[in-house]
Amino acid sequence: MKLSTRSRYGLKAVIDLAIAYGAGPVSLPVLAGSQGISEGYLEQLLxxxxxxxxxxxxxxxxxxxxxxxDPAELSVQRVLNLLEGSTAIVDCVGTLHHNCTSACSCSARPLFLKLQTRINDVLARTTIRELADDYVQQKARGIPCKNICEKA
Amino acid sequence: MKLSTRSRYGLKAVIDLAIAYGAGPVSLPVLAGSQGISEGYLEQLLxxxxxxxxxxxxxxxxxxxxxxxDPAELSVQRVLNLLEGSTAIVDCVGTLHHNCTSACSCSARPLFLKLQTRINDVLARTTIRELADDYVQQKARGIPCKNICEKA
DNA sequence: TAAAATCCCTAGTAAATTAGTTGTCTTACG
DNA sequence: CGTAAGACAACTAATTTACTAGGGATTTTA
Structure with missing residues (x-):
């Protein structure tokens, strides 16, 4: 169920681009530096x-x-689908072709469908603009870190 | 974002056990045979x-x-947590220790938290009993397979 | 009591996926 | 032209996944 680093890095880069939207292009070194990752890797994602x-x-x-x-028109779903290949949790509930021959008699399929619906709902409704705005505001207010960054 | 086969096989086995609940133990060969997988592998999951x-x-x-x-008291969440290790989509939103040092300044974290909340909601509310009941009823009604099993 | 049916446990391994790195080429600005 | 950028392909290392193999322990049953 884990999201890959591809998705995490790529999504964050898109948010960086959303913040800079309308102010000209942002170079790879800047984007990669912002996350402290290699340019070569981020380039693939971009x-x-x-x-x-x-x-x-x-x-x-x-x-x-x-x-x-406009970031307001860009859903997280679209971004993650490109980065992750698909946002389906199991092949048999994805939009593309699947190869499960027993989908119809699968005892867990109702769960998978419900889960997928909820996930899609969040991903489709959430826009990059929202994430960028949240982030900018959080930074501006300088919200302190409470218990989140502590290692166990 | 994919669910592992561990989770899929294990979950289905639990549903099989739910159907047989109260009627004595079900052997490994029977459980594995029901899904057409090896006994050795399923045994690990069990x-x-x-x-x-x-x-x-x-x-x-x-x-x-x-x-x-009682399967009515058993949530899918509990089962998947055991099989998958954790149902967190990213470490920094799991209940256990995480090692992201920049969680507080992470631009995508609000999304991750929202997603995780929705996922947890479905997993915690769905019981194994529901899945087993759905399955038994579907089989009894002999619902035909419509377009679901076609390969693309 | 011996045989058969079960679960118990560890270790190994092959394939796939993930997460990168390296290097060369192309394009455009100044 | 030189330099700052992206484009692209190919390779590699590490990790995870999905198993397989094989012997051991326990209980029932003939």
Whole structure:
């Protein structure tokens, strides 16, 4: 059930781009530096997002990445689908072809369907803009860290 | 985001045990045969469930596995937590210790928390009894397979 | 009491996935 | 032209997943 680092890194990069939306492209070194990860790895993720038409690129000096649309119009679902390949928890409830020959007689399928519906609901309703706004506001208010960062 | 086969096999085995609840233990060969998987593999999963006190065992001939409690009192969450180790989508929203040092300044954390809440909600509210009942009824009515099993 | 049916446990392994790294090429700005 | 950027492919290392193998312990039953 874990979300891959691909998804986590990629999603955060998209949020960074949302914050910079309208202010010109952001370069890979800046995006990677913001998360402290390698440029090579993040580049792969951004390329997937470009293929999916979520980001656009500007080559050459002063170039970089930028969102193709307003963050308010961009759902988390769309982003994660590109990064993760699919957001289905089991193949037999995904939108694409599946290869479970016993889906109809599967005792756990009702659960899977219910779970998937709830997950899709959150992912489809949540926009990148919301996440970016939350983040900016949180930073502005300087909310202190309470018990969250403690290691066990 | 995928659920492992551990979870799928293990969960289905628990549903099988729920259907047989009160009628004596069910042996490993029967449980494994029901899903067409190897006994050795399923045994590992059942052992985890035993450790977690979800199933009990009876050794020797006519022995097998049985649920320790009424399926109506058994949540899917408890079962999956044992099989999957944790049902957290990212470590920083799990109940156990996590090692993300920047959880407090993480731009995607609000999403993760919301998602996890919805997932936990479904998992905690859904009982094994419900799944078993659904399954038994579906079988009894002989609902035909509509478009679900077609391969793409 | 011996044989058969069960669960118990550890260790190993093969395949797949994840998480990267490296290096070369292309494009554009100044 | 030189430098700052992205584009792309290929390779690798580490981890996780999904098993398999095989012997041991316990209980029933003939």
């Amino acid at each position: 390329r997937e997002l470009k293929k999916g038409n979520v980001v656009d690129t500007v080559r050459g000096a002063q170039g970089g990445y930028e969102l193709t649309c | 052992r985890e469930l035993k450790k977690g006190n979800v199933v009990d065992t009876v050794r020797g001939a006519q022995g097998g596995y049985e649920l320790t409690c």
